[in-house]
Amino acid sequence: MNRMKHVLFIAAVASVAVAIGGCNAVGPAALGNGRAAYNNIVNQTEDEQILAAIVRLRYDQTFGLLAVTSITANISMRSSVDVEAEIGPGSSFEGSTIGAGVLYEENPTISYVPVRGEQFVERMLAPLSAEQTLLLSRMSTQDFEPLHLLVRRVNGLANPLFAPGDSNEGFNHFVELFRQLRQQGVLDLVGSQSGAQEVFIHDFNQRQAGDVVELLATLGINRSVQPGSDLRIALHFFVGAATRDAMEIETPTALETLRAASRGVAVPAEHVAVGIVRADTMAEHERSPLVVHASRERPLQASIATxxxxxxxxxxxxxxxxxxxxxxxxxLVGLRLDAGAKGQLAPILTVPVGR
Structure with missing residues (x-):
């Protein structure tokens, strides 16, 4: 019997050691799994609230934004050992059991802050700065040119997204030529030695020279274009009448950009019929590069849905x-949220997610 007690004692100690080792392993595993899960859901909900804002603007409705300020996850672990044994004559240990376990519990607390106040309103209604426009313009790809949403007017050419019915296809033609030359590596937006911004056109061949001439003609700029020579054109950000010796850009506000994008939201015919939203009357060259579909059923192949x-x-x-x-x-909205939330006196909503 003493021998059996000794064996059970050793087994119990070993079980405790295994349980403690399990606790040590749970911590890193919880961080590895939890961090990715929290990051994914925050990113998903940020996408959903931006899409919801765009949809509400299509319906001429107000929208609100909540910024996640912090996520605190409290992790608790407890280990337990259960021993059951039969004590009696004989050397058999049948019926004796030893069990060890680890209880893992996570209680997250999520804090939100409403994005509002004078500073936020100013940032949403102020035109994009030159720095922001140039920074975001670097997101250009072969499928998308950001200038469609970052520029209201260039050298007198109105962007049809911001001035429907009061523009022609000249702006879109400028954007396409600009995109092609930049994608080909012969056009860049750079800073001059004086700190001013310039359009730098360089290293273009005879075929590309034709596109350069067409680009300058579209902008109303008269320059001699020779393959092998560089062109530097001053880049100005302005509001007012344009001159013809530089590329002069008028930028929209962040709110105007979202509203322009909202023109790509498809709306149900029944909503148009009852008058809660205006019908789509845009010409082809006035369409938003963003296309948002509408469906009664939850979409199966959706990148983002609301x-x-x-x-x-x-x-x-x-x-x-x-x-x-x-x-x-x-x-773009992320830049505004970060800038608008700093120092903002707004109530913080803290939501504990309990058991």
Missing amino acids: RYRDYWYFIDEGDVTSKQTFLLLRT
Whole structure:
């Protein structure tokens, strides 16, 4: 019997050691799994609230934003050991059991702050700065040119997204030429030695020279274009009448950019019929690069989706241009959220997620 007690004691100690070792392993595993899960859900909900804001603007409705300020996850672990044994004559240990376990518990607390106040309003209604415009313009790809949403007017050419019915296709032609030359590596936006911004056109061949001439003609700039020579054109950000010796850009506000993008939201015919939203009357050259579909049923192939007025509004997973457009909008709003929330006196909503 003493021998059996000794064996059970050793086994119990070993079980405790295993349980403690399990606790030590749970910590890193919890960090590895929890961090990715929290990051994914924060990113997903940020996408959803930006898409919801765009959809609400299509319906001429106000929208609100909540910024996640902190996530605190309290992790607790407890170990337990259970021993059951039969004590009696004989050397058999049948019926004796030893069990060890680890109880893992996680209680996250999430804090939100409403994005509002004078500073936020100013940032949403102030035109994009030169620095922000140049920074975001670097998100250009072969499928999407950010200038469609970052420029209201250039050298007198009105962007049809911001001035529907009061523009022609000249602006879109400028954007396409600009995108082609930049993608080919012969056009860059650079800083001069004096600190001013310039359009630098360089290393272009005879074929590309034709596109350069066409670009300058579209902008009303008269310059001699010779393959092998460089062109430096001053880049000005202005509001007012344009001169013809530089590339002069008028930028929109962040709110105007979101509203322009919202023109790509498809709306149900029944909503148009009852007058809660205006019908789509845009010409082809006035269309937003962002396309948002509407469906009664939850979409299966959606990159991002949000529900509004009994419909699902979503970006198709296979629509590369719309996804890249949304990435630009998300980045732009992110800049505004970060800037607008600093020092802002607003109530913080803290939500503990308990058992």
